[in-house]
Amino acid sequence: MGKDRNSVLDIRNLSIEFATTRGRLKALRDVTLSVPPEKIVGLVGESGCGKSTVIFSIIHLLAENAVVTGGEIEFEGRDILKMSPNELRAIRGDRISMVFQDPMTSLNPVLSIDTQMTDIQYRANIDMEEKRNRAVEMLARVGIPDPRQRLANYPHHFSGGMRQRISIAMALLANPALLLADEPTTALDATLEAQIIHRLRQLQDMVHCSILFVSHHLGLIAELCDNVVVMYAGEVVEEGDVRDIFHRAAHPYTQALLECDPARIKEKTRHLPTIPGDIPDLVNLPAGCIFSNRCPQVFSKCRTTAPQRFEVEPGHFARCHLVTEGDVP
């Protein structure tokens, strides 16, 4: 990975702040990650770590009080942050598409699925009937039964799982180079989750797009993704191939996450491990490493100097003094 000229998406040193009543909240600091072509990259971290902010900054749909204070987002050779509203609109729903977290509220309640799915094809130079055919075909691919009849239905006629599939169908209709998935299965139950993930894999094979898959669920990431990016409190603390991360996690936070995953606990126990402490205040940032107040392997340098991104092994990066000092476990 790294500054791969062949990447679909290349985020370099992205920093974003939010203007709040308490002051400037440093939501993202020096975020660097990339998405190779036709690969699934998982973006994992706990709630509030900035995953959604990263996603929304890629299609530039941030809140009004967001300020980009540095960095670039390079997509297909152009910097998204420098694009005009018209250029952005050209890319959205065409080269980059998105599946949102909550299927119950992401679809327009007063327009039929037909309307919504044909509207997004407005760029295509084909007639309405053809647009409808493509919509029907995509609905069938995601597993909606009787798609042609159901085109006329409204979102509230579908269950949550079905709505999410419709959202995925819409996202893939555009034949994008990059699909952003913001925790698409969080609002669904486990069996549905498995089905949807399975289908995503199939569809990705078929459409040949890259996927940036955001989740806080490690098992999901392990199953679906080729690469993983781990975020903590607005920073990328580790990134690499999924096997490297899961077998040889370099950053203490990643290690702790893996330990805390209930699915990986080997023996029966009454005590579920947690990471003690809280995320630091992002308005008044502490000095040094952002994880220092909770790190089980913290030492003096951690509290004074912030660590830099370091290549632990080819393609595997971590931001930790332990790796730079040579003390890799």
Place this chain on the structure above:
Amino acid sequence: MWIYLVKRILLATIIVITAVTLLYSMILAVPGDPVTVLLGPRSTPEMRDTLRAQMGLDKPFYYQIGHFLLNVLQGDLGMDVFSNRPVSTIVFEQLPHTIILILASIGWAILIGVPLGCYSAIHRNSFVDKLTGVFSVGTIAIPSFVIALYALLIFAVELQWLPAIGAGTGGTLVDRIRHLILPALAVGLGWVGYLSRLVRASMLEVLGENHIRTARAFGLPEHVVIFRYALKIAILPTIALLGVGIGYLLSAAVFAEIVFARPGIGKLIYESVMTRNYPIVMGSVLITTIFFVASTMISDIINAGLDPRIRENL
């Protein structure tokens, strides 16, 4: 949807029936001989006898009410003993003038108010938005007859740009329109503010919802997002409240008709109040109330029709 329709119509009917009952019973709540109350001091004994016989005032109360209700349902609102013509005829003669005034007022209020509300929502906290906000509150608060009087004073009397009196009946279409401008302005001004506030609030709420974010994330052109995806939803609460606002319009129209000496229900009711002619007053109030109840009902039904969620939930 049909169940909703039936329920709603039933409710409206019950309210109208209660209204009739109320208006009629008020006569009997007043001390003194009902007939004298109804006809006032100017009436002659013959008139009083005619009315007494007509209304069956010697019969028990529930008979009177029932009799009256039946008559109302058949469109008979009683007779005006002064002119010897049916009340309903008198009222319906005047109704079209008022309706034209109201439609004209609504028309221009929508034309200006809705875009203003949309613009305010999209450009929140801009100068235009803040100015519109103050203007909206102001024009709804200030009584419509004050606006009407000032308009009359400034434009008709002092500047003499527009006519002050009447509806221009008997004149050309242009003439009639000229006579309509000031009254429609006075009646509609409050609504411009009202509508723009409503639309603004609705739009802001809708624009913040997730599905709008989805629409934008798919790169839909902004005008499609605003009008097809947002306004369609935002317009619902606006339409629902339009029905209620008709009440304001009716009151404003009454005053406008009096101030500008236009023919219509307002003028009719005013003159009847002066002559203590309660049957005409009652008839006018009844007709306008039915109008009001009907418009609230229609806007509720339209509301239900537009939103597929309501349509099927009942």
Place this chain on the structure above:
Amino acid sequence: MSEAVNRKMRTERSALYNLLSRLYHNPLGFFGLILVVIVVGSAIFADWIVPYDPIAINIRERLQGPSAKHLMGTDQLGRDVFSRIVMGSRIALKVALVSITLALSCGLVLGLIAGYGPPWLDKIIILIFDTIRSFPTIMFALAIVTLVGPSLETVILVVVITTIPVYGRIVRAQTQAIKNNEFILAERAMGANIIRILSLHMLPNIIGPLLIIASMDLPGVVTIEAGLSFLGVGVRPPTPSWGSVLNDGYSFIRNTPWLIVSGGIPLIITTLGFTFLGEALRDILDPKLRKDI
């Protein structure tokens, strides 16, 4: 016990101070407050402010425009318009206060009955409320006036009847919310009586919304009174209501514009002032109320 009372008093005092300072930062609300103070002040201190007797006739000085001698000119009977306007504020506020108080009380009682009483009574009361609300206000007012005859009392009667449904509904809604509250059910199971429940649980919840709605209602009440007086079926002459000044102004519109101008100004000040103030208060105290009515 007294320590708790002291603490409560202190928080109340600081709550008031807090309210006033937040109002200060809301420019429109503060402007409204100033206007309200002007109106209320002129009502209270009318006797001292008026330069002339509002009903004193002086034909020789009729229909004059504003001058040093008569700040707002004179009407067709030579009465000083400024004095009539100032005294008119007293009339307007008197009508408003009396009718709102009466309407609140009746609304409270009816709302309680509707909420706590038998369902059939509830349905009847609600039906009457809805029916009254379905009459266009001025029409209903005129109907009552035709029957009862024009006077100040009639105006108050009209206002009371047309505003009871608004207050009654709020009280009823609160009562219903309380009735089903599990907390209350528990208390009743323990034998607490109705009065205690009402005063402890319901009153604090409705006082806020009721007061805010009452203050926003006041301009409407003043408008009804002025409107009826303008039509000549409100207060009887020579009582100086703002509406009657407008009535005179309308009759003599070709002779002088000043009567209309002068009659409109206090109405504009009062309605704008109370509305701006009411909106600001509502935004400060309970932004949730934005959606209702």
